[in-house]
Amino acid sequence: MTVRVGVIGAGMIGRDHVRRLTDVVTGAEVVAVTDLDAARAGEVAATAGARVVPTAADLIGQSDVDAVLVASWGPTHAEHVLAAVAAGKPVFCEKPLATDAEDCLRIVEAEIAAGRRLVQVGFMRRYDSGYRELKKILDAGEIGAPLMVHCAHRNASVPESYHSGMAAQDTAVHEIDVLRWLLDDEIVGVQVLTPRRTRHAHAALRDPQIMLFETASGIRIDLEVFVNCRYGYDIQCEAVGEKGLARLPEPARAAVRTAGVTRTGVPQDWRERFVTAFDVEFQEWVDAVAVGEPPGPSAWDGYAATVITDATVEALESGRIVSVGMKDRPAFYAGGAR
Numbered sequence: 001m002t003v004r005v006g007v008i009g010a011g012m013i014g015r016d017h018v019r020r021l022t023d024v025v026t027g028a029e030v031v032a033v034t035d036l037d038a039a040r041a042g043e044v045a046a047t048a049g050a051r052v053v054p055t056a057a058d059l060i061g062q063s064d065v066d067a068v069l070v071a072s073w074g075p076t077h078a079e080h081v082l083a084a085v086a087a088g089k090p091v092f093c094e095k096p097l098a099t100d101a102e103d104c105l106r107i108v109e110a111e112i113a114a115g116r117r118l119v120q121v122g123f124m125r126r127y128d129s130g131y132r133e134l135k136k137i138l139d140a141g142e143i144g145a146p147l148m149v150h151c152a153h154r155n156a157s158v159p160e161s162y163h164s165g166m167a168a169q170d171t172a173v174h175e176i177d178v179l180r181w182l183l184d185d186e187i188v189g190v191q192v193l194t195p196r197r198t199r200h201a202h203a204a205l206r207d208p209q210i211m212l213f214e215t216a217s218g219i220r221i222d223l224e225v226f227v228n229c230r231y232g233y234d235i236q237c238e239a240v241g242e243k244g245l246a247r248l249p250e251p252a253r254a255a256v257r258t259a260g261v262t263r264t265g266v267p268q269d270w271r272e273r274f275v276t277a278f279d280v281e282f283q284e285w286v287d288a289v290a291v292g293e294p295p296g297p298s299a300w301d302g303y304a305a306t307v308i309t310d311a312t313v314e315a316l317e318s319g320r321i322v323s324v325g326m327k328d329r330p331a332f333y334a335g336g337a338r
Ligand SMILES: NC(=O)C1=CN([C@@H]2O[C@H](COP(=O)(O)OP(=O)(O)OC[C@H]3O[C@@H](n4cnc5c(N)ncnc54)[C@H](O)[C@@H]3O)[C@@H](O)[C@H]2O)C=CC1
Pocket: 008, 009, 010, 011, 012, 013, 014, 034, 035, 036, 037, 040, 056, 071, 072, 073, 074, 076, 094, 095, 096, 122, 123, 124, 170, 270
């Protein structure tokens, strides 16, 4: 079966996912695209031989749209996801599931009422081969019980519109999700430390930040978020356990030796670093939709990520240790932080 996809949002990532669904993934076809900017929608639709539809509501209602991809601005996600669930259609929503925890809960409730898993949130790191290798090592108990995890998330630079809260909401949200999944544990508390500010950050931006998370079982996680590091896009993760440690592999790159030095390139942005993870993420989503299986990261994971990022922003603003106030996980989403 070919999964016919309708796409809401034809901006930077929407355009890239249309290319992926058209040229990389098998078993999918983009049939309709909508964007507030009709010209942009037209341009992107043309690359896939799809048609332009005026609004998101129209697109979700099209009879030949089997599944929906939401790649519009974060504050619009909840409305589109709720409409897709109401129509009984599988929906892939780029992160965040919603910018507000209450909206995330509304989606959770709607999905439970629908009686089957329809929502997948775009946490692509769970599809990265390096993170998957780490997960296998941890699950097999090779390093013993994990005690600490040291992480870094560095971007070369960010636009002027990026504000201090986005370090959690837009950037650390990926670690928050992947660490819940890796450790099969819940984050229960957070503190944020602010070192000396880099002179490359614009005046109102706290950069870098050190986020300290504690899990329910007592694992301590330190995460450096540094979004003006200048040298490239760099993701680090090292789990230390009772009898060893496991470190996320560097992306494979040739080492060049010349003029007395060895050098290995650093990816320049997240698209380059996680391109294969995105490809695998979409192939697995399409395969799951085609056979009616439950998709990947759930609406519950989207809710958890938003609650934890909210607590992280509060910790940054207050300077205090903040407890994460998460509801109990419904049985519908049983199976750990997956
Ligand atoms: N998984 C990842 O690593 C990444 C995820 N994202 C997420 O993807 C989403 C989109 O980000 P970008 O592509 O960078 O933004 P963008 O601003 O480049 O594109 C968003 C597009 O959505 C359209 N749009 C907004 N509201 C709409 C609505 N109600 N109906 C139809 N179209 C609408 C806008 O006109 C724009 O063309 C965000 O939620 C962002 O957090 C973005 C970058 C990386």
